[in-house]
Amino acid sequence: MWGWPVDETASGSRRVPLRTADVSRESGYSVQQVRDLERLGVIPPAARSSNGYRSYTSAHVHALRAYRGLAGAVGPVAARRMLAELRTETIAAAASAISTVHVRLARERDEALRAQQALDAIRGETNTPEYEQESDAMTITQLAAALDVRPSTLRFWEQEGLVSPDRVTSLRARRYGLSAIRAARIVAALRGTGYGIPAVRGMMGSLNQLDGLEETRRVLGRRLDQIAMRTVALLRAGADLAAVVTSAEGQPSVR
Numbered sequence: 001m002w003g004w005p006v007d008e009t010a011s012g013s014r015r016v017p018l019r020t021a022d023v024s025r026e027s028g029y030s031v032q033q034v035r036d037l038e039r040l041g042v043i044p045p046a047a048r049s050s051n052g053y054r055s056y057t058s059a060h061v062h063a064l065r066a067y068r069g070l071a072g073a074v075g076p077v078a079a080r081r082m083l084a085e086l087r088t089e090t091i092a093a094a095a096s097a098i099s100t101v102h103v104r105l106a107r108e109r110d111e112a113l114r115a116q117q118a119l120d121a122i123r124g125e126t127n128t129p130e131y132e133q134e135s136d137a138m139t140i141t142q143l144a145a146a147l148d149v150r151p152s153t154l155r156f157w158e159q160e161g162l163v164s165p166d167r168v169t170s171l172r173a174r175r176y177g178l179s180a181i182r183a184a185r186i187v188a189a190l191r192g193t194g195y196g197i198p199a200v201r202g203m204m205g206s207l208n209q210l211d212g213l214e215e216t217r218r219v220l221g222r223r224l225d226q227i228a229m230r231t232v233a234l235l236r237a238g239a240d241l242a243a244v245v246t247s248a249e250g251q252p253s254v255r
Contacts, residue, residue: 017047018056027064034064042067042080044087062243069237073101073230086244094245105231107148108192112223115189118182119217122207138181140165140174147188154184160197162187162204186216193223 024031035054037043043063046054063083070079082101086094144151154174157163163184165174176184183204190200203219206212 016058017049018058018061020046020054020056023056023061023064026061028068029064037064037067040080041084059243059247062240062247065240066237066244069233069235069240070101072233073105073237083244086241089245091245098241098245101234102231105227105234109224109227109231111147111185112189112192112220112227115185116217116220116224118185119207119213119220121178121182122213136178136181137166138176140176143176143181143184147184149188157184157187160201162197162200186220189220189223190216193219193226195219 018026020031020034023029023034027034029037034043038046038054043056043060046056046060049055067079067083070082073079074082082097085097089097138146140151140154144154147154154163154165158165158174163176163180165176165180167174186207187200187204190203195203203212203216207216
């Protein structure tokens with residue numbers, strides 16, 4: 001429900017149509033990009049004047065700015081889908097969807113930090129056997145939930161030689177001790193950074209070498225930097241996302 005924005009003037013309320021060039025200047029996208037993003041459904045179709053020219057509103061500008069931030073936070077495909085949903089959801093549902101992205105980014109950051117801690121623990125290990133409490137171990141279901149991956153993903157990592165759980169009980173159920181948990185956290189962080197299985201295998205195999213440890217630490221540092229940039233992109237889009245949500249509810253845009 002994308003209505004005309006209302007600007008208060010001395011003479012009262014009036015509608016303010018915008019040209020494609022105006023939207024381009026205000027949003028930071030080129031004229032062609034504005035048209036392309038309209039075609040992709042990032043913004044609703046512009047009204048057409050009698051002479052066939054597109055006529056936009058400030059709601060379109062807010063949507064484009066919101067898309068830029070969302071795309072930086074979750075990627076362009078997910079951002080397009082999310083914006084389409086925000087335009088039809090209630091304020092409560094839309095706000096919850098946006099909060100979920102913040103929570104996801106915070107969780108990714110926490111997991112990257114835990115991976116760094118696991119790396120530090122590996123660096124500090126000596127030849128002294130590592131004794132574990134039974135409560136330190138995890139089942140495959142518990143570890144998958146902690147890493148926000150599927151149990152099948154952990155099985156695949158095992159097949160690829162990235163994580164080696166213990167096997168206990170007559171049913172040979174998987175049991176992940178501290179070393180395996182640390183390895184799984186590092187693998188999850190490396191995979192989240194975009195590294196393929198062969199590259200991850202090489203990095204995991206080099207953790208017993210000083211240069212391997214340092215390279216992995218640099219990668220995890222870049223992972224944290226990427227998450228920080230995605231978080232900043234989402235924060236910058238905050239006011240525009242609020243405008244999208246409230247205009248979808250037929251309420252005044254947040255200014």
